[in-house]
Amino acid sequence: xxxxxxxxxxxxxxxxxxxxxxxxxxxxxxxxxxxxxxxxxxxxxxxxxxxxxxxxxxxxxxxxxxxxxxxxxxxxxxxxxxxxxxxxxxxxxxxxxxxxxxxxxxxxxxxxxxxxxxxxxxxxxxxxxxxxxxxxxxxxxxxxxxxxxxxxxxxxxxxxxxxxxx
Amino acid sequence: xxxxxxxxxxxxxxxxxxxxxxxxxxxxxxxxxxxxxxxxxxxxxxxxxxxxxxxxxxxxxxxxxxxxxxxxxxxxxxxxxxxxxxxxxxxxxxxxxxxxxxxxxxxxxxxxxxxxxxxxxxxxxxxxxxxxxxxxxxxxxxxxxxxxxxxxxxxxxxx
Amino acid sequence: xxxxxxxxxxxxxxxxxxxxxxxxxxxxxxxxxxxxxxxxxxxxxxxxxxxxxxxxxxxxxxxxxxxxxxxxxxxxxxxxxxxxxxxxxxxxxxxxxxxxxxxxxxxxxxxxxxxxxxxxxxxxxxxxxxxxxxxxx
Numbered sequence: 001x002x003x004x005x006x007x008x009x010x011x012x013x014x015x016x017x018x019x020x021x022x023x024x025x026x027x028x029x030x031x032x033x034x035x036x037x038x039x040x041x042x043x044x045x046x047x048x049x050x051x052x053x054x055x056x057x058x059x060x061x062x063x064x065x066x067x068x069x070x071x072x073x074x075x076x077x078x079x080x081x082x083x084x085x086x087x088x089x090x091x092x093x094x095x096x097x098x099x100x101x102x103x104x105x106x107x108x109x110x111x112x113x114x115x116x117x118x119x120x121x122x123x124x125x126x127x128x129x130x131x132x133x134x135x136x137x138x139x140x141x142x143x144x145x146x147x148x149x150x151x152x153x154x155x156x157x158x159x160x161x162x163x164x165x166x
Numbered sequence: 167x168x169x170x171x172x173x174x175x176x177x178x179x180x181x182x183x184x185x186x187x188x189x190x191x192x193x194x195x196x197x198x199x200x201x202x203x204x205x206x207x208x209x210x211x212x213x214x215x216x217x218x219x220x221x222x223x224x225x226x227x228x229x230x231x232x233x234x235x236x237x238x239x240x241x242x243x244x245x246x247x248x249x250x251x252x253x254x255x256x257x258x259x260x261x262x263x264x265x266x267x268x269x270x271x272x273x274x275x276x277x278x279x280x281x282x283x284x285x286x287x288x289x290x291x292x293x294x295x296x297x298x299x300x301x302x303x304x305x306x307x308x309x310x311x312x313x314x315x316x317x318x319x320x321x322x323x324x325x
Numbered sequence: 326x327x328x329x330x331x332x333x334x335x336x337x338x339x340x341x342x343x344x345x346x347x348x349x350x351x352x353x354x355x356x357x358x359x360x361x362x363x364x365x366x367x368x369x370x371x372x373x374x375x376x377x378x379x380x381x382x383x384x385x386x387x388x389x390x391x392x393x394x395x396x397x398x399x400x401x402x403x404x405x406x407x408x409x410x411x412x413x414x415x416x417x418x419x420x421x422x423x424x425x426x427x428x429x430x431x432x433x434x435x436x437x438x439x440x441x442x443x444x445x446x447x448x449x450x451x452x453x454x455x456x457x458x459x460x461x462x
Contacts, residue, residue, distance in 0.1 A: 024403040027376035028323035043208025155197040256454040325404040
């Protein structure tokens with residue numbers, strides 16, 4: 001199986017990726033935007049999940065909250081993905097070899113599957129939540145899983161900074 | 167410097183020594199700090215979005231704000247509990263970091279603003295205030311709290 | 326109340342699950358030994374002026390005549406620039422002195438605190454939050 005390392009080395013050697021990596025303001029800008037957008041996005045996801053598990057905003061129908069928060073969550077997700085991809089381009093070999101980065105990607109995939117499953121099933125039947133407690137149980141599970149996954153994603157992202165050479 | 171005895175006292179605390187020596191403890195504390203900060207910012211944002219007219223609008227703003235306030239208190243407590251040990255371990259070094267000092271000033275401003283003006287506006291009857299008031303309060307609050315988050319990250323890059 | 330406990334446990338578990346093992350690091354104390362201060366005198370092999378940490382590779386002559394290459398971790402370019410250091414202050418082959426602390430595991434890795442250039446200028450190259458040795462004054 002051909003190694004992807006030469007391609008990553010090529011990416012790392014490009015003039016623009018090198019410039020960002022060595023920049024006193026470019027890299028800090030991208031990385032800080034990445035962290036800030038994650039905090040904004042995940043913060044709103046946590047609020048939604050807390051509603052679904054019944055810990056907060058309990059007198060608000062969940063659908064109302066989710067519909068209004070969704071565009072902002074997507075904006076935060078878009079910005080964190082864009083800045084994340086940019087960071088990968090700027091320092092590809094470092095992330096490729098970093099175990100916490102790989103863990104973070106796996107967790108992100110799992111969070112995506114959980115969100116998709118929720119949006120495609122429970123969410124669609126949400127109008128009936130007020131009447132049907134059984135659907136709420138599934139929603140609560142998805143929300144609980146989401147809380148665990150996003151906490152783990154945040155932490156694994158932070159741990160990328162701690163060097164652990166494979 | 168007047169603060170010197172206080173800072174040295176911080177570094178000498180048994181808690182600081184424990185954090186210095188235990189790999190596990192410091193990593194866990196920093197991890198919980200990040201999750202607590204994210205939860206805190208989430209609770210701030212949902213009300214600020216509402217103040218700006220963009221959040222969940224069908225709920226009475228006051229009820230949304232009161233529910234968010236409970237999250238703010240718990241998450242805020244967790245942020246403090248996990249933030250203070252991180253500071254005391256390296257109190258002297260952090261005190262010499264202009265970016266850290268700026269973050270603390272922003273944090274103080276954000277706390278005062280949130281506990282006073284923002285709270286009054288958030289729970290006020292929605293017809294009573296001209297629309298520019300809640301909008302401005304929401305914008306200032308977001309700016310202050312995102313500012314604290316961003317400045318915290320910049321300590322690594324600019325000292 | 327039970328629900329609150331479950332959620333707190335869930336969030337904590339989520340956070341701690343990523344801590345994995347005792348190899349999770351404190352930025353300074355787990356990687357570098359504050360009881361092993363050192364002074365390295367040598368010549369610059371190359372400087373990686375990069376974010377989030379710079380890396381100085383220097384050739385240090387040993388007492389027995391051999392040359393050993395050391396790797397020294399520095400703070401970010403923004404931090405070093407703020408103190409007046411520039412990327413082009415580093416010229417391959419130039420003499421330099423570094424004071425810092427040795428790594429716990431790697432015998433040729435160190436955390437740099439003070440850099441002294443050939444012209445006598447001295448700079449703090451460590452990050453915020455290291456040992457309290459006064460190097461950052």
